[in-house]
Amino acid sequence: MVDESDEAVMGSTSSEPFSMRRVLKEAVGNNVSDFKLLVLTVHSVVLESEFVRIDKDSGMAVSCFDLLDDSPSAFTSMISLRYTLPEILVNGASHSVNLKFQTLGHFVSVCGSLSDDTGSRLHYICLDRRKYVRPLELMPANSESKGNVNDEEEIIFGKEVFEICKMVKDRLALPVLIDLCEKAGLDPPPCFMRLQMELKLLILELLPGVDLAKVASTCSELRYLSTSNELWKKKYLEEFEQGETTGWLFKDLFALSWKLKKMLKGVPFRIRSGTRSGIAGLFLLNPPF
Amino acid sequence: MGERGEEWEAVMLRKAEEEESKAVKKVKLVTSDGVTMEVEISTVKEMETIQAFMNATDTDNSIIFPLPKVSSHILSRIMELMSGEYDQELVKRLSHEELKEICMVANYLNMKTLLHLTASAIANLIQNKSVEFVRHFFNIINDFTPEEEVQLRKTHEWAFEGVDED
Incomplete structure (x- = not known):
């Protein structure tokens, strides 16, 4: 069963899809429909922006068990979910936001707004099933087989999952969070870390x-943001001035090239801009993996 | 007839003046602390968010644009940077807090040059610094378990040599 109580209480600021992985694993195990899979994905990203899901009528916090229910009577093409912040629940206030999911052909549209203010701003995203469903289905399995260097598929699909997380966070979760804080008289999300991805x-x-490697060691969100293979490819090409190389996990390649370069120099050093060398040319002749 | 001609001239002159005043139309920016700053339209050109709004409204009246997320202090710093043509020296004089604020505002107002300048300055500041420095700089809460932390230090060991003093 999916236990999301941790996220609700801890209020994780992470955009690393920890809870997403768990939710997706459960969803794929239950063989849920494409629509539900996307609903659950959005749900898990929204939870990671410190929201808690509440029941529309009672206003009490609820989990996502019902979303996993695969009986035919369960929702198939439209659903509204309601969320609030733990601070608001504690204060006994009733402000909340509503996310309305709807199927439109290949797309699932999600519209977010304050639920007790009809004149409030609408925040809208549109998710293409054809683009995101397969990567999301593969994600729980992929994350368990990490370290498979030549798994191009993982790299490609990782990008889609990353993209959907970013879109949901920046264009839905963060805007409704700001609206809700304003409405409830809470301080707007303050620190730099809550900024747009x-x-x-x-x-x-x-x-x-x-430095990217060091920043990746500060917290789980930045660790996640710095896993992009594209990003590391750029860093690798910048640092070691290599030609086009494919089929690598560039972070590993970077680390290896870095260590090798240090070894060859014999003394601890740091590359300052301007000093460069083409050490990884060696790998092309003699791949280390 | 001559009198008529003079009258005509006066009308034309007034029209020309009106045209001119339109050309240097001002934009009023209202900051989060309630200060109204009047700026020239040319200043706003770089603020794409405001520019898009102005293109959409196309009004003759002077435009008032509320900026609920920008303080007057930060806005005046931005004006200084703009009039100083984004001098690196001016950027260096900013406090860390100012720099972060300005970067966020540049992102919000879609000011490309300023965004790039401040983001680069932030990247420069955290270069060659310890993990603890970066956490402190961004107000990052360390959410790793001790085990994860050990693991990360191990995998990133190669990156941890020779950092500057905080």
């Missing part, structure tokens, strides 16, 4: 590879 990614892109 876009901005964090921009800063990560501007860092040298060695």
Whole structure:
């Protein structure tokens, strides 16, 4: 069973899909429909933005067990889910946000707004089933077989999962979070870490590879954001000035090239911009894996 | 007839003045702390978020644009950076808090040059620094278990040599 009580209480700020992995594993195990799979995906990202799901009538916190129910009577093409923040529940207030999911051909649209204010802003995203369902189905299995260097499929599908997380967080969860805080008189999400993933990614892109590795060690969100193979490919090409290389996990390649370079130099050193060498050319002749 | 001509001239002059005042139309930006800053339309050109709004409304009246997420202090810093043509030296003089704030505002107002400048400055600041420094800089809460932390240090060992003093 999916236990999401941890997320609700801890209020994880992570965008690493920990709870998503668990929810998806359960969903795939239950063989749920494409629509439900997307609903559960959005649900897990929303939880990671500190929301808790509440029952529409009682206003009490509820889990996602009912979403996993695969009886024919369960929702098939439309559902509304309601969320609030733990702080609001504690204060006994009733402010909440509503997410309405609807099927439109190949797409599932999700519309988020404040549930007790009809004039509030609408935040809308559209998810393409053809694009996201397969990667999401494969994700629980993929994450267990990590370290499979030449698994191109994992790299490609990882990108889709990353993309859907980013879209849900930046264009749905964060905007409704800001609206809800405003409505409930809470401080808007304050710290830099709650910023759009876009901005964090921009800063990560501007860092040298060695610093990216350090930043990845600060917290789970940044660890997740810095796993992108594309990003590491860029860092690798920047640092070691290699030609087009494919089929690698570039973070590992970077680490190896870095260590090798250090070894050859014999002394601890740090590459400052301007000093570069083509050490990884060696790998092309003699792949280390 | 001559009198008529003068009257005509006066009308034309007034029209020309009106045109001119339209050309230097001002935009009023209202900050989170309630300060109204009047800026020239050319200043707003780089703020794509506001520009898009102005293109959509196309009004003759002076435009008032509320910026509920921007304080007057930060807005005036941004104006300084803009008028100083984004001088690196000016960026260096900003406090860490100012830098982070300005970066967020640049992202919100879609100011490409300023966004790139501040994001690069932040990337430079955290370069060659310890994990603890980066956590402190971004107010990051360490959510790793001790085991995860050990594991991460191990896999990233190669990156942990020779960091600067915090």
